[in-house]
Amino acid sequence: MTMLATRLGNQLTTRLGLRPTRRVVAPDVRRRRRVQLTWALLVLNVMTFFPGAPHLLPIPGSVGKLIAQGALVGALMMVLSVNRPVRVRPSVYIALLMTLAVEALLASIRAEFLLGALFRAGRLCGFALVLWLLTPWWTRRDLLLVRTHLMVLWAIVGSVVLGLIVAPGLAMTDDRLGGALWPIPPTQVGHYAAVAIGLTVVLWMSGLLRRSAALTSVLVCLPVLLLTHTRTALVATVAGVTIAGLSLFTARTRVRRAFLIGLAVFTLGALTLSSVVTTWLARGQDPDELGALTGRKAVWDAILAQPRSTFETLFGFGLSNKSFNGLPIDSNWLGTYYDVGLVGCAITVLLVVFVLTAAWFRPQGPHRALALFLVAYCVVASFTESGLSEASPYLLELTLAASLVYSTSTREGPR
Template sequence: MPAETAGEHTPKLVGVAWGLLILNTLGSAGAQTIIPLPRSLIQMVTMGSLVAAFVVAVAVNPRLRLRPSALLLLLTLLLVPSVIASANLEAGFGALFRCGRFALFVATLWLLSRWWNGDLTFVRSHIRMYFAVLGSVAAGLLLSPGAAMPDLYGGRLVGALWPLTPPQIGQYAAVIIGLTVLLLLGRRTDRASAAVIIVPSLFLLALTHTRTATLGLLIGLLVAIGSLVMTSAAARRFFAWAVLVAAVAAVAFGSLLQAWFLRGQTQEYFTSLTGRAKVWDALLAAPRTASEQLFGVGLGDKSYGGLPIDNSWLAVYHEQGLTGIVLVSAFIAVLGGVALLRQPSLSRACALFLISYCAIASYTEAGLGDASPYLLHLALAASLLAAPAVPAPAAPSPLPYAPRRRVPRWARGSEVS
């Protein structure tokens, strides 16, 4: 379908639909909340938000004008092994329900792709919505510190008003910190507004003790700012100051940083990635049929033997097989390749940050093969890498009548009748 012109105004309902997609991916499992919320109610809210996002997307794009996207094409193809494996009902009827959810999620992204033109509209919606989620986490911490930092999670910060786990909170905080820093460097926001986002988000990230989110933030910013160093003096200054501060912190607070990083775990438990390696070994050692190797066992809850897989690649292999691994690898490679080929810009830097963060987090977090925040981060990166649509040249309008040759007044008397 034809893309819209680059100067088209993005309706506010587009941001509403994006926010509803974020609400859908918050999940329904997590810590105990101050006011107990039935899981059925939480699932009703999250699934209802996805349906509402699709309805809003259709309402704002009734002619179904879409923007070509390699990411969305590959996600659509990823539905094929998901449905083939889920149809066997090895993972139960819930697998088919998850396929329907994934299809609706991808369809909504297709409808919103009409406004993917490389600008920062979706970045701002992304930051606002996740900051609102973090606001609920901070409110829960103020209302009930004990419920927000329970012993069950080793004193790490959880969602006390909405069931959110420490890795989720760490992910949301890290992503909006990185994007806000880049907006500040690109002079798309002022220091006061950036501080309102960055300072409390850093505080919440520290309370989660989430190593993956912290490493993803640091490495993602390193890649993104590195892409701006040659063209931005502000990026060069920030890079120099960041290296200096990191060196001073490593010397002055090395023992504290090490204690925060280890979270009181033994060296053996830390090297086994908090017990994840045992689940991974068991998953890889399990016998599989040829069909299961090719298409997986169907969309599930990203667990094996009752324990979370916590690795996107193994989760995709388990649920969507080698076909899913190929498709996920393809869209990561395509996004990374397009980002590297783009000219240095703020949009490119934001996209590189998101791609780098998702690639790092995929090692200890699941979500690249199903509707998840990680796919929303990558969809945001795809919107930033989309080239602005070039308006079609206006066709010359035909003259309504043939012009008449005017005769000078002095010559009118000499005309032959």
């Protein structure tokens, strides 16, 4: 009514030759925008600035890291401005996440690199706190957080495409597409493009996204994913979309049609493009490199052979930068074991199992399908990527899945 009165008033003043009043933004719209900005700042926080990676903009490493880490402070201030008075929803997932953050803080007290470990543990605590303060918006029917996450992913992929157009040589370093404007490694670019494809396809299969928007998203994000040569992201997307599609198979005609078309395309591609697919998957590596998982196996064996006390076995060595002797760990489970021990691994498993179980028992529909895609993606990617035990895109997306399966008497959150 207020907006209608404002519009009629503006029309009347225009006819009388007067200057119309400025459009008034409804309070619920302002709150929604601040929630979206909070989520966007969380995504910026987990987009770690890599000063060593080639990038076009002359951003000093210290400034880039300050922007990324300061985004978490901005997200906390923004969510506190919209969540007044402070209200939170009880959640088993958030309770487990806060327990993991406290356990990481406890383990980091005895870390070799104390300041770095405590900083990462404190960051995880702040990250979990912001996610907790966002729980009142978990139950919205309009999927506000999912749509916001997808729009942010589109913006990231768009910046990567822009960097490829402006500086193709810089963006295609080592024949893998990375971020040229903001230094994003190819593996992260592949992750963002893959999740954008998966969310787009599941939303379209659920009838919540127009065909034109879905087609545009896939046609832009799929080449980006292929140019990154990120095998984990591709396999995780296929697995996640398949599981999500099966959950909608009996309810949606377009899902059954999409599965038939996908099966036909897969069969045709297997018969005609098998050599191209094999070359892409091999990524120029010989059988020995593939068998050693691109050097990951040597790092994993070294972590398991690392001498540790009973405390370090249970609680780990403290949060690290997910590297061991200067080499990336590239495994969520071994990275979690190294950082927060068996207790941290158990909590992480409980996080995944809780969301997966809650999604399994949800009624058939978009919420269940989206949650299953996100959980399946995180599980598949966790074998060669790390992030479920720290502030990362994977933990953010697992939380997004938890928000979709939150059980309450009403599905409508605050506006």
